[in-house]
Amino acid sequence: MKKPSTPKGTRDFGPEEVSRRNYIFNTIKKTFSLYGFQPIETPSFENSDTLMGKYGEEGDRLIFKILNSGDYLSKVDDALYSEKDSNKVTPKISEKALRYDLTVPFARYVVQHQNEITFPFKRYQIQPVWRADRPQKGRFREFYQCDADVVGSKSPWQEVEFVQVYDAVFSKLGLKGVSIKINNRKILSGIAETIGAEDKLIDFTVALDKLDKIGEEGVKKEMREKGISEEALQKLQPLFSFRGSNEEKINSLKGMLNASSLGMKGVEELEFISENIKTLGLQTSALQIDVTLARGLNYYTGAIIEVSAPEGVNMGSIGGGGRYDDLTGIFGLKNMSGMGISFGLDRIYLVMEDLNLFPETVSENSDALFINFGEREALYAMKAITNLRKSGVKVELYPDAAKMGKQMGYADKRNIPFTILAGDKEMEAESFTLKNMKSGEQRALNFSELEQFLK
């Protein structure tokens, strides 16, 4: 018989993995809630037209489409069918698609429920998303995003707070030294304007984003290929040697962009965030201005944030976000500025595992196992177990009166720290023998001593 398997890019999670994942989830949830965000959920799939066209051409390709129910081919006429153009046939045979991220469904939610929502609306959402990508390290076809967004406020204090949220979560998780990189779409537009390449903004930013990966020459080469002039590249030169503190970078940008009012606006926004974060302080993370940070998502209009793992860990970004002035506009609600961030749970997990950062206490294991000596003894044990559970102690009885060695081995393999023996001797004395599985040490206790000890 063929062994069953999960689909490409998906995984099963065992008890320990789930405990560890929950630990991250809970840390993020608690932090979101501390900052005033409230949870919502949306369906795992949306109408195709809600998602299609919102993530660019590449995004459309990566959206999982759901085949219509019933005789879906009958709605495709012969001419279209024989044309064999998948892009044209897809909308005819598929009207629903799996969620690709949490931001677009959130925008849909806001527009749909605008009359019930009190603005500014702060929500968080932790749910899986799906992408028909080729799996790689830290890249799956099903993974969790943990998003927090605010809509209905243009205040730059939101940006400041989101930087704090990142810092708070990673500090609580013990993931020190992450860099929170920040940029502003207006600066990128301003630069494009200054060098006379406004029409090539996307190509320009995509190429610039690769600087740390393919280097200065690689970026220039790609820009040339995309039709950006030598003269423009000349003007861009300062960007390639952009170093120093955030203040120094801001000053350089002011010099570089003084001809572009849009660019200057972006610099001001950046300066606001940078200065206030400096005053308020961060726990373990560093805020870094990175002018080459672009991010593919085309709905960002102001701040762009990306979080990368501490140095030395080979992992893409573990979180990202930004400000979008018109996300709800695509669904018909104008003038609703929003700002949000996302945590990539699965990548954070891998990084934490890599750095050995999970505390041992994360495990949801039992505190003690009662050895089963037979029916009469089991009842005696169950009475104690019932009471212990009422006091919140995680205990269980080995279900069968198997050989002691087997029962001990079971406790050992499951890493249960204590076993409790209650046979004839103990029953007569109304006691329990508690065994420490690590040291092997045993001692007799009455029920209240036992309860006190395990509590």
Next chain:
RNA sequence: GUGGUUGUAGCUCAGCUGGUUAGAGCGCUGGUUUGUGGUACCAGAAGUCGCCGGUUCGAACCCGGUCUUCCACCCCA
């Protein structure tokens, strides 16, 4: 979507230029020990060598396809 890579026992992996009954370690089951696990010793079970097809007297090994893994590109959390 493009190019490459991987798949042998539950797990990690050997297996020579194609040649009889495919191996190891760990794990598992039973025993040494009928109230004591994690160490020791003894015995045992377990694999249509990812799947389908082809070449060959003969395929785990060569060829094609397919699925999966990982990697690079693209893009992204």
